[in-house]
Amino acid sequence: MPFDTRTQPLTAIQARVLATLMEKSRTVPDSYPLTLNSLLAGCNQKSSREPVMQLTEGEAQDALDALRSRALVVEIGGARTARWEHNFPRGAGVPDQSAVLLALLALRGPQTAGELRINAERWHRFAxxxxxxxxxxxxxxxxxxxxxxxxxxxxxxxxxxxSRWAQLLCGPVDVQALAAAAPRSAPATGDAVLHERVQALEAEVAALRSALAQLCAQLGVDLPAG
Known part of the structure; x- marks a missing residue:
């Protein structure tokens, strides 16, 4: 059965979870596949997200279960905890480059082709x-x-x-309303790559703190202040 979001759209939470896995597979490959805690930190980060969300662990897990049922994510068993990776290009039948663009649109909202090229710098370098x-x-x-x-x-x-582009992973959209909505202010083109790297570092720190908190909980020690 083809991946059809007209009849089986993703929810906003499912799209956020899926796109975050796609992002982290390229921006923090050393930490990928992701644990649930690391994934949750990525979903809830305040940078490079439109809209900003505050998902719970239960909401993220429910989204993962739904995405797994559609072969869009895969659970990788580990000695201590399960990890998750996306299977979007194969599950949806799209090239990797298209998957990058859809994930960026799902994470950041509507963007122009020029903005997408800049924001994709650490994911894939378009010519x-x-x-x-x-x-x-x-x-x-x-x-x-x-x-x-x-x-x-x-x-x-x-x-x-x-003109800006929007993703349809969550089904049809009101194109007139989206077009009329004012886009968030973006950094100047010359600073965009640096801005993107700072945002990626912030996300990595959040993911590392989440992993540290989980380790401290397993060891029964307090999380260091800071």
Whole structure:
């Protein structure tokens, strides 16, 4: 059965969990696959997220179970704790480059092709904006036999120089409302890569603190202050 979000859309929580796994597989490969605690920290981080969420452990686990039933994530058994990895390109039948763009849209909300190219710097280096647009149009023109579109080009907002793209992992969207919504302010292009690296470091620190808290709990010791 094809991956069809028109009839079986992901929930917002499922999309956040899936996209976070996709992000961390590329930005922190040494810590991947993720434990539930590390995944939760990534889902709830305040940087590079639109909207910011505060998921509970139960909500994240329920989302993982639902995604696993659709072959979009895989549980990797460990000696101490289970870890999770995504299986999105194979489960959804899309190229890795398209998966990167969908995950970025799911994590950060609608973006222009230029913004996506900058934000994807640590995930995948696209040759130019045209290559980003080619993958986006392929997602937007995905055939019914393959499950239908997974991205949509929004109408250009008043005063905007470029149109933004939105993901359809959670089903159809109100394109007019999304187009009219003011995008969050972004750093200047020259500072974008540095900004992205700082955000990634913040996320890594959050994941490490979560792992440390889990280890301290297992050992029965207090988490060091700081």
């Amino acid at each position: 130019d904006i045209s290559s980003v647009e080619a993958f986006l149009h392929e997602l937007a023109e995905r055939s019914d036999e393959r499950g239908g579109p997974l991205a949509v080009l929004l109408p250009r907002a008043p005063g905007a120089r470029e």
